[in-house]
Amino acid sequence: xxxxQFGTKGSSVHSGILLVDKPQSITSHDVVxxxxxxxxTRRVGHAGTLDPMATGLLILGVNSSTRLLTYLxxxxxxxxxxxxxxxxxxxxxxxxxxxxxxxxxxxxxxxDGAIASAIANLTGNISQVPSSVSAIKxxxxxxxxxxxxxxTVELKSRPVTVSRFDVIERRELDGFxxxxxxxxxxxxxxxxxxxxxxxxxxxxxxxxxxxRRTRIGPFTVDSAPTLENLNVGExxxxxxxxxxxxxxxxxxxxxxxxxLGHGKKVAAVELDLSGxxxxxxxxxxxAPNGRLIxxxxxxxxxxxxAVNFPADAADA
Numbered sequence: 001x002x003x004x005q006f007g008t009k010g011s012s013v014h015s016g017i018l019l020v021d022k023p024q025s026i027t028s029h030d031v032v033x034x035x036x037x038x039x040x041t042r043r044v045g046h047a048g049t050l051d052p053m054a055t056g057l058l059i060l061g062v063n064s065s066t067r068l069l070t071y072l073x074x075x076x077x078x079x080x081x082x083x084x085x086x087x088x089x090x091x092x093x094x095x096x097x098x099x100x101x102x103x104x105x106x107x108x109x110x111x112d113g114a115i116a117s118a119i120a121n122l123t124g125n126i127s128q129v130p131s132s133v134s135a136i137k138x139x140x141x142x143x144x145x146x147x148x149x150x151x152t153v154e155l156k157s158r159p160v161t162v163s164r165f166d167v168i169e170r171r172e173l174d175g176f177x178x179x180x181x182x183x184x185x186x187x188x189x190x191x192x193x194x195x196x197x198x199x200x201x202x203x204x205x206x207x208x209x210x211x212r213r214t215r216i217g218p219f220t221v222d223s224a225p226t227l228e229n230l231n232v233g234e235x236x237x238x239x240x241x242x243x244x245x246x247x248x249x250x251x252x253x254x255x256x257x258x259x260l261g262h263g264k265k266v267a268a269v270e271l272d273l274s275g276x277x278x279x280x281x282x283x284x285x286x287a288p289n290g291r292l293i294x295x296x297x298x299x300x301x302x303x304x305x306a307v308n309f310p311a312d313a314a315d316a
């Protein structure tokens with residue numbers, strides 16, 4: 001992936017997105033706060049939180065590129081996780097209090113075949129009840145805040161898609177069964193809830209002990225520096241490069257760039273489009289100088305800018 005340097009250490013940077021490998025035991029907001037200081041701007045946001053227990057890929061937007069985060073939040077995701085069978089917790093993960101232990105006899109009867117069958121039922125288009133300690137709002141308040149305040153929270157089920165749910169390794173440990181798994185899923189899928197539901201289906205209970213996000217859409221954690229080693233100027237992916245990964249690219253003429261930037265419509269047939277449009281009918285409009293003019297919506301024979309992006313200098 002192409003990366004451009006927009007700034008040097010100690011200076012403000014311009015617009016772009018950052019891939020960061022979040023460490024354990026800090027919040028996504030902590031990562032944002034650290035990045036604001038490093039970038040010299042308060043205009044930093046993220047595309048989807050990770051719990052403090054979780055590690056892995058966070059995508060941050062800096063300055064005007066926060067406008068791209070909307071299109072990253074809904075991307076499918078990949079996780080590596082460890083599910084412990086034999087114990088339920090109040091939070092469906094290792095940070096909660098133990099609720100119910102399964103007997104050693106019940107654990108011994110959990111066969112590989114039973115696990116495979118239960119996982120098959122949790123794969124594809126399914127209906128999932130999120131964990132009660134999720135960030136979903138209930139009457140204007142986060143569900144996890146209500147739970148911590150001692151209230152009982154019952155969330156409604158919602159449709160999600162689990163396109164891949166594979167067991168990588170099974171281990172027997174201290175009277176439990178630990179499963180290392182890989183999950184690819186739609187946005188809004190809760191891996192804690194998959195652990196809970198898998199344990200429930202097997203009759204022994206289950207919770208999550210490890211979670212690492214390895215991919216969001218086309219971006220992977222392999223390309224992400226750790227927070228400790230983050231140099232914003234060196235790691236920033238410019239808006240044109242980021243948008244061209246997410247959408248087909250339109251190489252605009254000078255006049256087309258001017259017209260679209262001013263809100264005018266242009267003839268779609270005259271556009272140099274790099275590939276087929278997705279369901280959103282959006283493409284990245286790139287000026288001859290390499291600047292992202294905006295996200296261009298093509299409908300029928302007409303194209304117009306759906307989201308404009310200012311020149312990088314305006315974000316300095």
